[in-house]
Amino acid sequence: MEKFLIEVSFEAGNKVGGIWTVLTSKSSYMKKEFGDNYLAIGFYNQSQAAMEFTETAPPQFIKDAIANLKLEGVKIYFGKWSSANDVNILLIDSKEFENKHINEIKTNFWNAFNIDSLNSPGDYNEPLAWSYSVGAIIEELSKTINKKLVVQVHEWLSAGSLLYLKYKKVNVPTVFTIHATVLGRAISYSGGNTNEYVMQNKDITQDMPYKYGVAAKHFTEKAGAGNATIFTAVSSVVAKEARVILGKEPDLVTINGIDTDNLPDTNSIETLRENARKKITNFLNAYFLPFYDINTNKLRIFVTSGRYEFYDKGYDIFIDALGKLDKMLTDGDSIIALIAVPTGTVGVRNDVAANYLTYIGIKSALDEDLKNFDKLVSESPDLEETTANMAYSKMINDSRKLIQQLRKNKITNPPLTPFMLSYPENNDAILNKLHENGLENTEKNHVKVIFYPKYLVVGDELLNLTYYEMLALSTAGFFISKYEPFGYTPLEAAAYMSISFTSDLSGFGQYLLNDYKNNYKGVFVEKMLGKKRDEYIAQTAKDMMKIALMGEDELLKLKISANQLANQFGWDKFLPFYIKAYDEALKRTSL
Structure with missing residues (x-):
């Protein structure tokens, strides 16, 4: 039947x-x-x-x-x-x-x-x-x-x-x-170490679900595990966690895959990346040029994203490593760090909106100058050198005047976020951690940061990027979670040819270490198990430095390898x- x-x-x-x-x-x-x-x-x-x-x-x-x-x-x-x-x-x-x-x-x-x-x-x-x-x-x-x-x-x-x-x-x-x-996530969300309970097989005391405010959910989950015909977990990490926290060993591990049949091929991803690069270049110029010059042609872009679970998702580790990277980089080397983590907002900052509109106006004017210059040259093959030089000089002078207009009365730095939050900024963990690391978007900062607290969709107020466009344009994605039962995000990033970083505390990281050993490239598993916090932050910063200084050919090889690895995780x-x-x-x- x-x-x-x-x-x-x-x-x-x-x-x-x-x-x-x-x-x-x-x-x-x-x-x-x-x-x-x-x-x-x-x-x-x-x-x-x-x-x-x-x-x-x-x-x-x-x-x-x-x-x-x-x-x-x-x-x-x-x-x-x-x-x-x-x-x-x-x-x-x-x-x-x-x-x-x-x-x-x-x-x-x-x-x-x-x-x-x-x-x-x-x-x-x-x-x-x-x-x-x-x-x-x-x-x-x-x-x-x-x-x-x-x-x-x-x-x-x-x-x-x-x-x-x-x-x-x-x-x-x-x-x-x-x-x-439920309880494992709650412990980690509060800054605790769920892994410590699991690895040391510590007893979950009766008061813990109440202490973390998840008693009803925990007991419902525990009853579900105990009364199902078959109980499964999505990774070996969650299976171990269930044994300790729920007191029940899963019957099977049922790992989640991705839809590899409908993933774009490498040529399509490259097209996606080029289109996304144009969008983010516009945004970055509008964001930084009012304050100082920025060369968007040579930028490496590091991203992290996910739910706003500051400790679970390892945003503290990412930012602390960026702080170290900022001190390690030398003149001429710059990184854009995009933190795409949604939270409450009430709209685009007025100064950002004004700069963006001014920049778009300037760019339109310069595009028109360039169009006229190209037309003049193409339609006048016998054009005198002095006439061409005058047209070119006008274009350069117009550019300088417009940039001066853009920078008029700019005495501060680009903000860390382009949006007004719906709560006081000094209550935001990401912004506070950026301040703590001296990442203030000054001209001297080698690491420029944009905390983008909105869901990525086409047609939003500024970036106009989809989530997958963000992955495709990024040099590397850092998803160094301290609590990640499996970890779809680093796998998705790899699928879109982004060099991907996960941790050995995640189900995905453990699967790579156990099933692939060292036979994979393009995805890196940061070792956090049994290490002190300073150690794995320092190692992450070193890995960031390698990617920041790596040649384009070597980066491309890693990106292709990441994509090939992701395609092995189909349903x-x-x-x-x-x-x-x-x-x-x-x-x-x-x-």
């Missing part, structure tokens, strides 16, 4: 984090594997649904299940998930159900699974009610799907669905996959581990 897979995630059709990328990147492979025997179930977010969901009439087996559902206040939408190769998806709006029944759900789960949610935060109630209602929908679908049904559940946010099935004694095999642990290689989990879940349920 054929398998039918239901995949449950709060991020299905709802782009809020990394699991959305996991689901969309493997969607074409899921269609090949399951065809119409695949159904995603996600959270109904009206604004997101408007962008990536097309409602259609549901097939009969879904109509029958919905008709039999006895839950008040649940709205169900069926359709195609456009961001995921139009796979079938149910989006569930459980807000009214949550308002009426959240305390009843909490009581049920306390009695059945000892989940203490008495003082849970507001961001716990919504996914709990949603996942509980998803469980009820799956219960009805299990009666109308005439195939071997398996339910894949991602993270604590969706765990309520499998707990509902367990609570109601619905005999459906479930696979629960964690991409991190065709890693999806079989998930299929194995589904087969094992079916086998265990039939015993």
Whole structure:
């Protein structure tokens, strides 16, 4: 009999984090594997649904299940998930159900699974009610799907669905996959060392989930791991973490891949890079030329990006290493460090906007002068040298006058961020760390920094870059996380021909060290395990220096190697581990 897979995630059709990328990147492979025997179930977010969901009439087996559902206040939408190769998806709006029944759900789960949610935060109630209602929908679908049904559940946010099935004694095999642990992330987010607990096999004391404010989420996650038919983790790092923090050894490690079938080839990436380079050159000139000269032709660009998790994502390490690099570089050597980390903003700074508009006006005028000069030369083959010199001199004089206009009354330095934050700048960890390292964008700083606190999209106020354009134009991407269960970002950077840095605390870094040994190039794994902070910051700075001074030919070789390595991480290689989990879940349920 054929398998039918239901995949449950709060991020299905709802782009809020990394699991959305996991689901969309493997969607074409899921269609090949399951065809119409695949159904995603996600959270109904009206604004997101408007962008990536097309409602259609549901097939009969879904109509029958919905008709039999006895839950008040649940709205169900069926359709195609456009961001995921139009796979079938149910989006569930459980807000009214949550308002009426959240305390009843909490009581049920306390009695059945000892989940203490008495003082849970507001961001716990919504996914709990949603996942509980998803469980009820799956219960009805299990009666109308005439195939071997398996339910894949991602993270604590969706765990309520499998707990509902367990609570109601619905005999459906479930696979629960964690991409991190709630408590592990919370410890690291607060500046602690999750790895210390894992490596030393330290006991997680009863008060720790309460201390870090994640008790309800932690206990839900723990119950999910303990009650699923099969429990999996996305890397060996998370598997070890689960053993210590959740007290449960995963049955399998199910590594996440990328959609290598739809990656652009190297020629397309080069075209993307050239177009992106033009955009960022405009921006950098507008940003720095009002204050001092900057040669954008020779610049190396270092980037980091991700959620604003200052310690987890290693932004402190990146900035401290940049501070050392700034002192190591000599005259003539410059680096642009782009920190693309979204946070609250209230708009572009007035001075930046004014400079940008002035620069665009100047550039247009100079482009017109150049156009006229080219026309004069091309249309007058017998042009006298004095006439040509006069036209050329006019163009140069106009340039000087316009630059003087641009620099009029500029007595400070370019700001570290082009945006006004929605909170006091002295409360921002990234800006404070930049100040601490003397990275102030002075003319003498060899490392120029731009903290870009907006999501990268075409049509934004300034950069006008997509995320993938940023990766393609960067010389190197630094993603030296202290807490990274796997690490999609360095893998994506490598795929777009950016030399990529990760750490041996990440799942991706550990996979390279264990499975590839030293047989890879273009991606570097910074050694942090067992080392003091000063040591790995100094090593990162040295590696930055090597890239900063490396010749173009050698850089290109590394970029090509990074791309080739990334292409070995396709879903065709890693999806079989998930299929194995589904087969094992079916086998265990039939015993």
